Amino acid sequence: MDALLTELRAALGKDAVLTDPDVVASYSRDMMPLAPNGKPLAVVLPTDVAGVQATVRACAEAKVPIVPRGAGSGLSGAANAIDGCVVLVMTKFDRVVEIDPGNRLAVVQPGVVNLDFRTAVEEHGLFYPPDPSSYDWCTIGGNLSTNAGGLCCVKYGVTTDSVLGLEVVLADGSVLRTGRRTVKGVAGYDLTKLFIGSEGTLGIITEATVALRPLPQAPGTLVAGFDSTEQAGDAVARVVREGLVPSLMEIMDASSIKAAESYLNTDLGAGSDCQALLLCQSDAGGEAARSELAALEQICLDCGAGMAYATDDVAEGKMLLQARRVVLTALEQYGVWLTDDVSVPRTRIAELIAGCERISEEVGLRIAVVGHAGDGNMHPTIVYAPDSADEFARARKAFDAILDLGLALGGTVTGEHGVGKIKRDWLEREAGPVAMRVHRQLKQALDPENLFNPGSMFSLD
Template sequence: MSTILDDLREAVGDSAVLVDPDVTRGYERDMMPTAPNGTALAVVLPGTVAEVQAVVRACAAAKVPIVPRGAGSGLSGAANAVDGCVVLAMTRMNAIVEIDQDNRVAVVQPGVVNLDLRAAVEKHGLFYPPDPSSYDWCTIGGNLSTNAGGLCCVKYGVTSDSVLGLEVVLADGELLRTGRRTVKGVAGYDLTKLFVGSEGTLGVITQATLALRPLPQAPGTTVAAFSALETAGEAVSRIVREGLVPSLMEIMDAASIAAVETHLKTELGAGRGCAALLLCQSDSGGEAAARELRAIEQVCRDAGADLVHTTFDPAEGSLLLAARRAVLTALEVYGALMTDDVCVPRTRIVELIAACEQVSAEVGLRVAVVGHAGDGNMHPTIVYDPDSADEFRRANVAFNAILAKGLELGGTVTGEHGIGKIKREWLEREVGPVAMRAHRAVKAAFDPENLFNPGSMFSMP
């Protein structure tokens, strides 16, 4: 142990190697309360690519596992420590290396906070689309590792849709460069997309080349209230069927609406008996946005909305969006949260929400559902008393029942949070034995000693 610690201190300096248990404990888990975690040997905070390479080589020589970590905002346990590991916290590597306005490209280190990048490129009239709910503190490296999504996925896609190339430190300490800076490029295997979403199991991302878009205009916002889940679901299906592509389309169920109204001490205009609230935005600008939102308004009315309201006032639109983003915070007053992440075909959203209501009744716990209606990615959140072992057990029962329902509806057990350490058996159940054999072969090729984030996503033989 003393030898590896000496090697780590030589690699990054004494101050960047943390061993005090009171300090390291704060780096050993993410935001998912049910995910297991171990005790780290040390937390290392590298400042350069060369330091990352030196740490990886030292750990490889000592056969010590490495768990890469960003800000710890994840909800799958993917950044959780395993016993005796080195947690490689990448937050010091937080430089925006380059913003190329002409080619709409940004080059960034993994510790850059998502919101900081968005603010920096906005000054150049550009836009970085991925916007996870924790965008004000999550890091780009963590977003890359889990292939994070967000509210704008319906129009702009997930993180992998904005990544052109990566620099990755491999298990032998060598630096791999993947991808390109050009708009097009099909030379060789797409190693960039292989690493995006790999949860730190194949290497340590030290730099990313990201595609940017022109800064959209301030969005117009439409909110529609429905007294029945079925009519809200019909509205979503019709919006998609008619080829409308809003920049954002979110849905909140009755439990989410009630929690947010209490938390913000305001009314969202839904009125009593509201079963679902649909929130849409268009950033197309000018008459194009007005035309798009008028069409969405008409679809909602035809589907049976009780209230439809559209605003082009940025302040009012921001307040409505803030209410959507405040759901998890609003629920925290009722207890601890276990947030699920299930993506189903958009035509099956209503069935999933209805199933969550049934699960809530069966386990006797509050389950609130909010999600990205535009792509079918729902986040049922189970509220429980953290001091009650029985409620914790029932929350786990509910969590797994919702995953099972998602698969039954033709969906996936994770749309954007990742597999991590809480859904390993569900990954095998979803993709099957042949795909798992391929996963393990890829892992063995890049990390033959199984030292990068072992036990995340799946186990090795």
């Protein structure tokens, strides 16, 4: 291993290879407390593609695994180190290489923070839609590796829907370029989509070409409160059935509402009996937005909303949406949190929330549910005492029970956080043996020595 470290320092410079135990430990895990992590041999921070290639080739020769990492905002353990690995940190790849307004595209490196990229393209009157909740510190590379989503998915889709092409360093150190810069293109297999969501198990993404959209109008906002989650679920289903596509449609259960109101020291106007809150936005602009919000408001009222309020005041809309964005932070008033990530058919959102209430009673822990109602991606969040091994064990039990519930409702065990190192068994259960055989064949073809993030998503056994 000394020889490997010497080679890495010679190729990248001594300051790019970190071995101090405390520093290395700080790069060893992401935000998911359930996921295991090991002790890396070193942390490497390359600044160019040649540095990534050199790292990959040196590690391949030494048979040392590589775990790619961005900002560490993940919630699946996909970026967690294993013993003796090299953690390959991509945060120094932090340039927006090109913004092409004429073709509405940009070329961006993986270490660029999502919000910084969105801000950069907005200066050209353009819009990059994917907006994970951690958009103010997560990086584009992490978004690509997990196929991240966010609040705007209902209208604009997830990360893969905005990606035209990639630059990827493969296991032999060669550079693969996938995709194109044109609007259409069907030459060959869609290798771009193969790497998006692969959690660093197939290659190291060093650049992405992404499609941009015209900057939307400032959104109008609707908030509606319901006395039952069933009523809120009916409203979501009717919105979908009638073909309305708001730019945002979020749901909060009673526990989330109370936590947000307490944290913000405000009253969302839903009333003490409110069991579910819908937050919708329309960025259609002008009369079109007002018409869409009016239709959404009427649907909510028809479905039994006790309160529905629409506004085109941008500041007021941001204030209402802030209640949704702060839920995880607000729950820290009661303990530490463990957030799950399941997607169900939109007609079954109410059943998922009701099921989470039952699980909460069974394990004796607070579970708050928020999520992207527009696409059925829910985030039940379990709160437990940080110093209680018993409560942690019950939180883990609740986490698995929620995944089981999601599958039983015809859903999936992850909508946007990824499989990582905590849902490998669940992926096997959901995908089935034939799909897993194909996964392993692809992994074997692209990473025959199993050196790229081994143990993430699935094992080769």
